[in-house]
Amino acid sequence: MKVKASSPVRNGSLVEMEGITKVYGMGSAAVHALGGVDLRINQGEFVAVMGPSGSGKSTCMNILGCLDVPTAGTYRFQGIDVGSLSRDQRALLRRNYLGFVFQGFNLLNRTSALENVELPLIYRGIPARDRRRRAREALDVVGLTGWETHTPGELSGGQQQRVAIARAMVIAPDVLMADEPTGNLDSTRSREIMELLRLFNREQGITIVMVTHDAEMALYAKRIVRFFDGVINAEEHNGADQL
Amino acid sequence: MIWETIILALREIRRNVMRSSLTVLGIVIGVAAVITMVTLGGGATAQVKAEISSLGSNMLQMRPGQHMRGPGGTHSQADMFEIKDAEAITREISGLEAVAPLVSASMQAIAGNKNWSTTVQGSTNAFLQVRDWALESGRLFTDAEMISGKAVCILGTTVRTQLFGNTDSLGTTVRLQKLSCQVVGVLESKGQSTFGSDQDDFVLIPLRTFQRRIAGNNNVRTIYISAQDGISTTEVKESIERLMRERRRITAGKDDDFHVRDMQEIVSTLTGTTRILTALLGAVAAVSLLVGGIGIMNIMLVSVTERTREIGMRMAIGALEREVLMQFLVEAVVLSSFGGLFGIIAGLLASLAGAYLLGMPFILNSEIIVIAFAFSAAVGVVFGFFPAQKAARMDPIAALRHE
Numbered sequence: 001m002k003v004k005a006s007s008p009v010r011n012g013s014l015v016e017m018e019g020i021t022k023v024y025g026m027g028s029a030a031v032h033a034l035g036g037v038d039l040r041i042n043q044g045e046f047v048a049v050m051g052p053s054g055s056g057k058s059t060c061m062n063i064l065g066c067l068d069v070p071t072a073g074t075y076r077f078q079g080i081d082v083g084s085l086s087r088d089q090r091a092l093l094r095r096n097y098l099g100f101v102f103q104g105f106n107l108l109n110r111t112s113a114l115e116n117v118e119l120p121l122i123y124r125g126i127p128a129r130d131r132r133r134r135a136r137e138a139l140d141v142v143g144l145t146g147w148e149t150h151t152p153g154e155l156s157g158g159q160q161q162r163v164a165i166a167r168a169m170v171i172a173p174d175v176l177m178a179d180e181p182t183g184n185l186d187s188t189r190s191r192e193i194m195e196l197l198r199l200f201n202r203e204q205g206i207t208i209v210m211v212t213h214d215a216e217m218a219l220y221a222k223r224i225v226r227f228f229d230g231v232i233n234a235e236e237h238n239g240a241d242q243l
Numbered sequence: 244m245i246w247e248t249i250i251l252a253l254r255e256i257r258r259n260v261m262r263s264s265l266t267v268l269g270i271v272i273g274v275a276a277v278i279t280m281v282t283l284g285g286g287a288t289a290q291v292k293a294e295i296s297s298l299g300s301n302m303l304q305m306r307p308g309q310h311m312r313g314p315g316g317t318h319s320q321a322d323m324f325e326i327k328d329a330e331a332i333t334r335e336i337s338g339l340e341a342v343a344p345l346v347s348a349s350m351q352a353i354a355g356n357k358n359w360s361t362t363v364q365g366s367t368n369a370f371l372q373v374r375d376w377a378l379e380s381g382r383l384f385t386d387a388e389m390i391s392g393k394a395v396c397i398l399g400t401t402v403r404t405q406l407f408g409n410t411d412s413l414g415t416t417v418r419l420q421k422l423s424c425q426v427v428g429v430l431e432s433k434g435q436s437t438f439g440s441d442q443d444d445f446v447l448i449p450l451r452t453f454q455r456r457i458a459g460n461n462n463v464r465t466i467y468i469s470a471q472d473g474i475s476t477t478e479v480k481e482s483i484e485r486l487m488r489e490r491r492r493i494t495a496g497k498d499d500d501f502h503v504r505d506m507q508e509i510v511s512t513l514t515g516t517t518r519i520l521t522a523l524l525g526a527v528a529a530v531s532l533l534v535g536g537i538g539i540m541n542i543m544l545v546s547v548t549e550r551t552r553e554i555g556m557r558m559a560i561g562a563l564e565r566e567v568l569m570q571f572l573v574e575a576v577v578l579s580s581f582g583g584l585f586g587i588i589a590g591l592l593a594s595l596a597g598a599y600l601l602g603m604p605f606i607l608n609s610e611i612i613v614i615a616f617a618f619s620a621a622v623g624v625v626f627g628f629f630p631a632q633k634a635a636r637m638d639p640i641a642a643l644r645h646e
Contacts, residue, residue, distance in 0.1 A: 067559060067639050088563045095561020102643065106556040110258040120560045122247050167560070 013076075014174060014207055015041045015064060020073035022059050033059040035230040036073070041209065043174075046201045048218035049211045051227030058179070060227065061211050065098060065177040066090045078174070095123055099168030099176040099206075103183035105160045107152040113139060113163045114148040120171050138166040142196060158189035165196060169206075176200065178210040182217050194220040245569070252574040256581075259546075266542040267582030269535025270622065274586025274615045275593060276528035281611045282594035284521025286603040288514045293604075295510045301340075301476055302373055305466040305483065305503045321500040322491070323462035326450065331490060332466065336482050338474035343369035344463040346453050352446055353418040354406040361402050362445045363419055365453020371397075371430070373467040381413050381428030384449050392451030396424035399443040400432040417446065422456045424448060476505045529618075535582065536622035543575050543630035554634050555642025568635035575627020576620055583619030587612055 022034040034056045041047055041064075051057040062068040063075055066082050067090075075082045078097070082090065094100075107116045117135035126134070139148055142162040152160050161181060168176055178197065182190035198220050200206045210221060218224050219238060226234040256263045307321035329344035345366040351358050364370065368383045381397065388395050396417055403412050412426050424446075433442040454461055470479045480503045487501055547554070554567060562570075591607075598605035 062640050065559070088565075091558065091561050091563050093561075094559060098561075100556075100559045102556070102559075104552070106552055106643070108258075108553060111254065115254070119557075122251070123557075123561050123566065125247075 013040045014043045014045075014078060015039070016074075016076040017060075017063070017070075018074050020060070020063060020070045020075060022056075022063065022068070023071045032230055034063075034070070037230075037232055039064075039225065039232065041175075041207060043207055044201070044205045045223060046198065046208045046221045047210070048221035048224045049209065049227065050213070050215075050218055050224055055227040056230040057211055057227040059230075061177060061179055061209070064175075064209055065100065066093050095120065096171070097174040099171060099173035101161070101164050101168050101176065101178040101181045103180040105152070105157075105164045105184070107160055107163055107167075109153065110151050112149045112151055113144060113155065113166075116152070116163055117166045117170050120167060124171065134170055135166070138170040139163070141169065142166045156189075157185050158192060161185060161189075161193050162196065165193070165200075169200060172204075173206065175207045175209060178208060180211050180213065182212065182214060187216075190214070190217060245573075248566075248569050248573045249577060251570060252577045255574055256578060262542065263578060263581075266539055267535075267578050267585070269538040270532065270579050270582025270619050271535075271586040271589060273528065273532030273535040274583050274619050275590035276531055277525055277615050277618075278587055278590025278611060279593040279597060280524040280528050281521060282590070282606065282608055283597050283601070283603065284517060284524060285606045285608050286594075286598050286601075288517045288521070289606050290603050291513050291517055292510055295506060295513065301470045301472065301474070302506045303468045303470070303476055303480055303483070303503055304506075305468065305487070305501060306464070307501045309498060309500065309502060323464060324466055324501075325461050325463055328487070328490060329463065329466050332468060332483060332486065335486050336479065338471050338479060340469045340471045341369040341372040341467075343367055343373045343467040344450055345370060345465045345467060346450065346458060346463055347445075347465075348453075348457060350420055350457075352402055352406060354412075354415065357406045359402055359405040361399075361405075363453065363457065364445050364447050365450045365457070366447060367450055370447065370467065373469040376433070377431045379429045379431045381426070383428060389449045389451065392449055392455050394422055394424045394452060394456070395427045395449065397428040397430060397447040398426055399430050399445045399447075401441055401444040402446055403429050419446065419448070420457065422448075422452070424452075476507055480505050532618060532622060535619075536579070536626040539575055539579055539582075539623060540626035540630060543571065543627055544633070546574075547571060547630045547634045550634075551637065551642045551645035554637050555639045555645065558637070558639035559643060564635045567637075568631045571631035571634045572624065572627050575631065576623035579623030579627070580616070580620045583616045586619065587615060590615070 017037050017039040020034055020037040020039075021032065024031045024033055037056070037060055039060070049057045049061060059068070063070050063082075066077060066085075069075075069083050069090075077093065080093070082093070085093065108119070114132065114135050117138050118131045121131040121134060136148065139145065142165050144159060144162055144166065147155065147159065152163070155163065161184075165181075176197070181197070182193050185193065194217055197208055197210070201208050208221075210217075212218050222237060224236045224238065225232055226236075305324070307323055309321075324344065326344055329342050333339065333342045343366050345364060347362050347364045349360065349362050352361050352363075367389060371377075371383070378397070379400070383397070384395060387393070396419075398406075398412060398417070406412070406417065407415070412429060415426050416423050417426055418424075430443070450463070468479065468483065470476050483503050484499065488499065491500060493499060557567060595605055597603075
């Protein structure tokens with residue numbers, strides 16, 4: 001089974017959500033995490049997703065990242081109806097088109113930065129030599145040349161997040177999903193990380209969807225989507241260039 | 244991909260050397276125990292076989308009475324043999340090397356002021372041939388001595404040492420009850436038998452001498468027969484049985500009142516016993532291998548729980564369910580195979596040491612090594628599957644959120 005990206009992207013929309021709802025649990029214990037979300041993200045956008053805890057932004061991110069499927073509504077990724085895909089098909093979609101950056105970095109302990117970055121390439125079946133070269137390049141782009149053999153324990157938080165970004169970027173994804181990437185970092189490191197993300201967005205045209213609590217970080221994005229009580233209640237476009 | 248998975252597993256094991264080695268300790272001990280037990284058992288079997296064949300592997304033994312299994316048997320109702328029986332066997336049956344009629348009794352052997360309680364065997368030179376015995380010094384009995392029942396004897400080394408120490412015994416006289424025998428030969432030492440008795444502790448005198456001067460009758464208690472090399476002892480046994488039934492006038496349908504035992508039979512009985520013992524010990528050792536497997540499962544479960552976030556991350560970056568399953572399964576199998584490998588090395592060293600200490604031959608059983616290794620790998624598959632499946636079925640979102 002292969003998920004191919006050759007399907008035409010209509011109107012430049014990379015992802016399309018229509019009337020997405022998500023309900024956890026059943027009957028009286030049911031929790032409505034999303035109550036009808038419509039969202040389009042075009043190729044090359046940098047979207048910040050904001051909202052208080054429990055507003056549904058994480059659930060929406062999980063669906064956008066093809067980690068979860070909606071209860072109702074349609075979600076198309078590059079025109080493919082994700083809701084109709086099996087668990088493994090969604091995994092292949094993530095493997096080939098999506099990069100993930102997490103708040104807690106989620107690097108392998110006691111494993112070198114290089115090996116961490118190589119990991120997605122292993123799942124893609126890239127030969128070792130090629131893999132190493134690409135991982136090195138990715139680490140170079142995030143400014144970690146010379147740190148390849150260091151393990152996460154030997155790296156600062158900011159450096160660890162750079163390794164994580166390199167891991168996400170090494171597959172040259174269509175979309176980078178960042179879930180509070182600066183949540184565990186101080187403001188200086190946070191700004192560095194955001195600069196890096198903006199660089200990827202501008203120079204390589206990578207579409208970035210980022211969840212954040214921090215208004216300052218959200219300003220790096222071109223567009224801010226605000227969630228409240230399971231629906232999108234506000235959208236803003238900012239001229240992010242002044243920062 | 245499988246190669247990558249193995250490398251990944253090795254990396255994972257390397258990340259946790261201490262825990263990994265403790266985990267496989269159970270397997271190491273299990274495999275080592277199995278290998279040691281089976282190897283030592285094999286050595287013991289081989290030793291028993293070798294010692295029995297030193298008695299003469301193509302030897303048969305005929306005694307009056309039925310072959311009794313179990314205790315309390317008595318042969319007393321059946322008639323004894325006579326020299327004529329031995330002669331008839333020699334005459335009638337082909338393919339024989341030697342036939343030795345034998346009578347024996349326990350008594351005191353006295354020489355000078357020393358005495359020693361021993362067994363006196365009355366037989367012919369053929370007895371030494373059948374039992375594969377060689378002279379150290381002196382000579383065998385002459386035909387004349389045999390026929391006339393002269394008072395001469397050949398000593399086993401134990402008797403010689405007990406009665407004469409290091410002095411020369413040839414030509415001296417040994418008194419057996421009222422019979423004074425001249426020592427004409429001394430045998431080479433054979434040492435202890437498998438059954439722990441001293442094989443060198445006897446005095447051999449001519450059969451006639453024994454019958455006339457000690458027993459006072461013409462009875463022959465046992466007849467030893469040795470077949471020529473390449474002659475089936477089973478066939479010889481059958482022909483002897485046929486001949487003896489005829490000679491003892493046993494009508495068809497009646498049981499034999501004598502029995503012929505084949506050394507091969509004794510060998511297989513004894514080696515059968517050691518084999519059963521080996522199997523039992525091996526089974527006990529296999530249980531410890533099983534316990535080792537449970538240890539692996541335990542640690543793999545801990546490892547899966549501990550690495551929940553890692554599993555979530557792997558799934559997020561696109562690992563398939565079966566890839567996660569394979570990762571943990573391969574990890575368990577690699578772990579247990581390592582355990583098997585070290586267990587084999589430890590087991591071989593232990594059995595080498597054991598064989599050396601117990602004075603047994605070290606016999607490398609390549610079959611059990613292969614089996615033990617395969618079994619340890621199988622333990623990894625069986626006990627690694629459940630934890631691996633647990634990992635593979637995780638929800639990536641919940642796994643990523645796991646603290």
